[in-house]
Amino acid sequence: MHASAPSFKKPPLTRSEIVALLSGADSRALFQTADDVRRQFVGDAVYLRGLIEFSNYCKNDCIYCGIRRSNHRASRYRMTPDEIVQTAEKAVQYGYKTVVLQSGEDLWFDADKMSDIIRRIKQLGAAVTLSLGEKTREEYAAFRQAGADRYLLRIETTDKALYEKLDPQMSWDNRVRCLEDLKELGYEVGSGSLVGLPGQTVESLAEDLLFFKSLPVDMAGIGPFIPHPDTPLAAESAKGHLDLSLKMMAVMRLMLPDINIPATTAMETLHPQGRLMALQCGANVIMPNVTAETFSRNYELYPGKPHPAASAAAAWKEPLASIGRTVSDGYGFHGDYLKANPGRLTF
Numbered sequence: 001m002h003a004s005a006p007s008f009k010k011p012p013l014t015r016s017e018i019v020a021l022l023s024g025a026d027s028r029a030l031f032q033t034a035d036d037v038r039r040q041f042v043g044d045a046v047y048l049r050g051l052i053e054f055s056n057y058c059k060n061d062c063i064y065c066g067i068r069r070s071n072h073r074a075s076r077y078r079m080t081p082d083e084i085v086q087t088a089e090k091a092v093q094y095g096y097k098t099v100v101l102q103s104g105e106d107l108w109f110d111a112d113k114m115s116d117i118i119r120r121i122k123q124l125g126a127a128v129t130l131s132l133g134e135k136t137r138e139e140y141a142a143f144r145q146a147g148a149d150r151y152l153l154r155i156e157t158t159d160k161a162l163y164e165k166l167d168p169q170m171s172w173d174n175r176v177r178c179l180e181d182l183k184e185l186g187y188e189v190g191s192g193s194l195v196g197l198p199g200q201t202v203e204s205l206a207e208d209l210l211f212f213k214s215l216p217v218d219m220a221g222i223g224p225f226i227p228h229p230d231t232p233l234a235a236e237s238a239k240g241h242l243d244l245s246l247k248m249m250a251v252m253r254l255m256l257p258d259i260n261i262p263a264t265t266a267m268e269t270l271h272p273q274g275r276l277m278a279l280q281c282g283a284n285v286i287m288p289n290v291t292a293e294t295f296s297r298n299y300e301l302y303p304g305k306p307h308p309a310a311s312a313a314a315a316w317k318e319p320l321a322s323i324g325r326t327v328s329d330g331y332g333f334h335g336d337y338l339k340a341n342p343g344r345l346t347f
Helices: 015-023 028-042 081-093 111-122 135-145 160-166 172-184 204-215 241-255 266-270 272-281 313-321 336-340
Strands: 044-056 098-103 127-131 150-152 188-193
Touching: 015 241, 028 241, 028 336, 044 081, 081 098, 081 111, 098 111, 111 127, 111 135, 111 188, 127 272, 135 172, 160 172, 172 188, 204 241, 241 266, 241 272, 266 272, 266 313
Parallel strands: 044 098, 098 127, 127 150, 150 188
Antiparallel strands: none
């Protein structure tokens, strides 16, 4: 363990210890330790996933989300299956080994349509991650049968009362059911928290981390809450949410040392170097957006989201080199690094 952080002990961390780490005024030792653990358990290479945001239609009405059903100012779009597959082809040509298919909960894309899209993308030689929200076990099984490898479904908060207040007509218990089904069906499962929600406490954030460990997750996507002007939470502030998100990410790395943790785009919205900062606090994944800008500019979960033109994976070599990191040439499944590097671990 890093010499500058003698107060950290080997996990498992208790709830009170997690609360203390999240509440600390000086996070430098925490971030350094998380970076050291990241290096030891997942290495210096960063996995890049090509993100395709293929529809911003959503049946849900989550009060923090810019594409919520009741936001009539949102410019709705839905890519065709052919457009999705063509974008995936472009991502593979750009050097991405994984394609992430993300959308609102758009019922037009039923199990048959999605399964066909997945099969076509798998023929390109790419791994497929899905982020499509809550589905039935049968739908998840169909996607898995078609070849889907990973599924990302953020719990957002383990505070059940807060969840159901922020996500009207949705059930926290059903959200957990979905995650359990995904695990049982053999997906690599990702979940995560939205940090800084109104009414959220540092104690509930600690419970989030303990929940992720209990599943356990293969990936944890942790990002700051950024108020959207066309939602009921428009007047809320995002002050302090980036720092707390980085702390959450760092503690998650200590608790589950070998999982994949993305540096989220929302962090870059709050700070120009947000994703690079996250990579120095425990993260090891970036998901560059490969969606055509005509579509992606309307996938506005939160305001201020950057919309850079899609670029080759190699374009990340220089910014990653600036912090001593490299672009991975692998698929980045959970545990890949440890399997390839079975040396003695000291944490």
